[in-house]
Amino acid sequence: MGTPMPETAATQLDFLESMLRIRFFEEEVGRLRAEGSIVGSVHLCNGQEAVHAGACAALDPSRDAVFPTYRGHGWTLACGVPPYALFAELLGRQTGVNGGRGGSAYLTAPEYGMYGENSIVGAGAPIAAGAALAATFDGSGRVALAAFGDGAMNQGAVHEAMNFAAVRDLPVIFLVENNHYSELTPIASMVRGDRLFARASAYGMPGGRVDGNDPAAVRDAVAQAVERARGGHGPALIEAMTQRIVGHYIGDAQHYRPPGELEAALADEPIARLLATLRETIPHAELDALSERVRAEIADASARAQADPPADPSTVLEHLYA
Amino acid sequence: MPETRDLSYAEAVNAALARALDERPETLLFGEDVALPGGVFGVTKGLRRRFGERVFDTPISESAIIGGAVGAAMFGRRPIVEIMWADFFLVALDQVVNQAANVRYVSRGAVTAPITIRTQQGSAPGACAQHSQSLEAVFAHVPGLRVAMPATHQDAYDLLLAAVWCDDPVIVIENRTLYHTGRRPVGVNGGIQPAEGALIRRPGADVTLLTWGAMLHAALEAAELAAGRGIDAEVIDARWIRPLDLDTVLASVERTGRLVVAHEAHTTGGVGGEVLAAVAESGVRLRSAPLRVGAPPVRMPAAPALARAVVPNALTIADALIRSAAGGSVGAAAEGAADVPRR
Ligand SMILES: Cc1ncc(C[n+]2csc(CCOP(=O)(O)OP(=O)(O)O)c2C)c(N)n1
Ligand SMILES: [Mg+2]
Numbered sequence: 087m088g089t090p091m092p093e094t095a096a097t098q099l100d101f102l103e104s105m106l107r108i109r110f111f112e113e114e115v116g117r118l119r120a121e122g123s124i125v126g127s128v129h130l131c132n133g134q135e136a137v138h139a140g141a142c143a144a145l146d147p148s149r150d151a152v153f154p155t156y157r158g159h160g161w162t163l164a165c166g167v168p169p170y171a172l173f174a175e176l177l178g179r180q181t182g183v184n185g186g187r188g189g190s191a192y193l194t195a196p197e198y199g200m201y202g203e204n205s206i207v208g209a210g211a212p213i214a215a216g217a218a219l220a221a222t223f224d225g226s227g228r229v230a231l232a233a234f235g236d237g238a239m240n241q242g243a244v245h246e247a248m249n250f251a252a253v254r255d256l257p258v259i260f261l262v263e264n265n266h267y268s269e270l271t272p273i274a275s276m277v278r279g280d281r282l283f284a285r286a287s288a289y290g291m292p293g294g295r296v297d298g299n300d301p302a303a304v305r306d307a308v309a310q311a312v313e314r315a316r317g318g319h320g321p322a323l324i325e326a327m328t329q330r331i332v333g334h335y336i337g338d339a340q341h342y343r344p345p346g347e348l349e350a351a352l353a354d355e356p357i358a359r360l361l362a363t364l365r366e367t368i369p370h371a372e373l374d375a376l377s378e379r380v381r382a383e384i385a386d387a388s389a390r391a392q393a394d395p396p397a398d399p400s401t402v403l404e405h406l407y408a
Numbered sequence: 409m410p411e412t413r414d415l416s417y418a419e420a421v422n423a424a425l426a427r428a429l430d431e432r433p434e435t436l437l438f439g440e441d442v443a444l445p446g447g448v449f450g451v452t453k454g455l456r457r458r459f460g461e462r463v464f465d466t467p468i469s470e471s472a473i474i475g476g477a478v479g480a481a482m483f484g485r486r487p488i489v490e491i492m493w494a495d496f497f498l499v500a501l502d503q504v505v506n507q508a509a510n511v512r513y514v515s516r517g518a519v520t521a522p523i524t525i526r527t528q529q530g531s532a533p534g535a536c537a538q539h540s541q542s543l544e545a546v547f548a549h550v551p552g553l554r555v556a557m558p559a560t561h562q563d564a565y566d567l568l569l570a571a572v573w574c575d576d577p578v579i580v581i582e583n584r585t586l587y588h589t590g591r592r593p594v595g596v597n598g599g600i601q602p603a604e605g606a607l608i609r610r611p612g613a614d615v616t617l618l619t620w621g622a623m624l625h626a627a628l629e630a631a632e633l634a635a636g637r638g639i640d641a642e643v644i645d646a647r648w649i650r651p652l653d654l655d656t657v658l659a660s661v662e663r664t665g666r667l668v669v670a671h672e673a674h675t676t677g678g679v680g681g682e683v684l685a686a687v688a689e690s691g692v693r694l695r696s697a698p699l700r701v702g703a704p705p706v707r708m709p710a711a712p713a714l715a716r717a718v719v720p721n722a723l724t725i726a727d728a729l730i731r732s733a734a735g736g737s738v739g740a741a742a743e744g745a746a747d748v749p750r751r
Pocket of ligand 2: 235236237263264265266267268269
């Protein structure tokens with residue numbers, strides 16, 4: 087999808103910064119989880135950062151709406167949520183984006199256009215279609231983007247959402263982050279034919295596959311779908327091919343991955359790949375400085391969040407009803 | 409041959425599954441990640457290798473898993489399926505409530521749906537609102553279903569086999585916080601038990617404390633705390649939520665004259681309320697107001713500091729035992745009295 091165009095150095099550096107922010111954030115989360123400061127299920131997105139950085143670059147944060155999954159830290163950061171508020175949420179602090187109510191796998195930041203992770207596989211797709219439905223009545227020009235995994239393509243809610251969106255020409259983008267696995271099971275063993283995007287034609291909407299480790303390619307594919315959707319021409323399905331270079335959850339030994347697969351994924355992961363390109367034209371010291379700046383930003387955000395008080399139990403009954 | 413083996417709760421489930429697959433060739437085992445990966449909690453490890461194609465992985469399609477089990481059961485198979493988290497049942501509830509529960513009744517027994525659905529539920533530190541609910545009351549409300557909640561290693565084995573042997577649709581609700589809590593002696597290869605029946609886990613004279621699932625362990629701890637105050641609680645493990653063994657509960661309450669029901673689920677609309685109603689209807693004379701201990705009416709927050717304030721524990725249960733033994737006005741039993749978040 088989309089014709090690649092030459093990227094300016096500034097854009098490339100923006101992508102690099104956005105992806106590094108996510109990567110360093112996830113690495114710090116991994117550390118905090120391992121030492122027990124963060125508890126419970128945590129799903130890291132290392133290796134998939136180009137999807138989040140690329141897609142969000144094609145969206146209008148003032149009006150568009152993103153609906154990611156439990157693997158949503160990257161989306162949340164790419165939507166502009168400060169790392170500090172996200173750390174605080176994962177750490178169960180009062181200062182977290184949801185005051186600790188959401189946690190790693192179910193947090194929401196509507197003020198940034200991030201309308202909620204979902205820990206029920208596929209459940210975000212119909213809700214995104216609903217956000218798009220509202221746009222057809224409110225004149226906002228909003229486009230909704232539902233992001234979910236390859237495995238979610240087998241969930242009934244996703245099928246229903248796609249047909250519903252197609253038949254009503256809803257301005258919604260279904261973005262599959264195909265990382266080849268659902269938990270410990272390869273998608274190849276759960277579908278006949280691995281071209282997930284090809285299902286789009288059955289619903290009567292455009293579908294295509296994009297290199298999910300190339301932020302510019304993702305941005306272009308999403309931009310094209312956004313333009314179509316905003317123009318009233320309905321939804322699209324984009325399959326972004328990527329790899330997670332970490333386990334499904336922290337502690338996942340990944341025995342299910344064939345030998346060599348992870349090594350190949352690491353060689354092709356989006357940050358290493360972009361850095362290799364940029365090193366041809368940009369002084370290494372400049373790239374290192376960028377990296378160090380983002381690393382320091384993350385370290386500072388983590389330290390500040392850790393120093394905050396835990397969520398306040400006296401507030402636990404608030405906000406259940408109007 | 410009956411024998412005793414040292415098993416974890418997870419291994420006890422595994423042993424029961426292996427026995428069912430071994431002794432009943434019509435059984436099938438399927439669900440997400442259950443076969444080649446051996447389950448996300450390692451519960452079904454080794455079964456694929458041992459039983460081949462009767463054990464298989466499915467897409468993330470809960471309606472197809474449960475509906476597929478119903479259909480296969482109508483044609484002579486005896487499927488055992490896994491719904492990884494009770495919360496995920498909700499995307500496939502139609503197949504449970506409108507479908508599985510109706511098969512026998514409407515056909516007047518011409519076709520049946522002997523399926524076993526294993527799941528696990530409950531809160532654990534850091535779990536989000538969509539991964540921590542206790543939903544037994546949802547299933548217990550539905551005639552035609554049976555609901556088991558094994559609290560011990562032995563029951564993890566026995567209740568599951570009872571479920572598989574039973575000709576009704578049975579939901580077995582395990583608890584992930586129990587899976588890997590160490591090994592205990594578990595009697596295996598004994599007789600298959602009926603799919604019903606509560607057990608007195610701790611005899612006592614002063615207060616009847618009914619509970620089930622993982623909350624049993626908090627209840628036993630609470631009974632010890634209360635014993636330190638001179639209160640002798642009788643702890644009953646319901647084991648089966650539907651059918652609920654009210655005979656055992658009523659017989660106990662007749663002796664103690666006091667009742668506390670403790671569960672992790674919300675009190676409002678919960679099974680505890682059903683028990684209190686049954687006790688009231690029975691006309692048993694109570695010496696103090698019956699109490700419920702459960703989660704207050706609120707969604708489940710992820711932060712441990714918040715979750716601790718809503719999930720019942722040994723202290724909140726012990727507090728109820730003490731109030732029950734001290735008397736307590738009928739008003740105090742109204743909704744919320746045992747609900748107030750503590751700590
Ligand atoms: C309805 C439902 N079923 C099952 C699960 C358990 N589960 C959590 S993540 C996951 C795998 C999802 O795979 P995929 O959609 O490819 O996303 P990925 O994790 O790879 O990002 C499963 C089965 C769930 N959360 N919700
Ligand atoms: Mg996946």
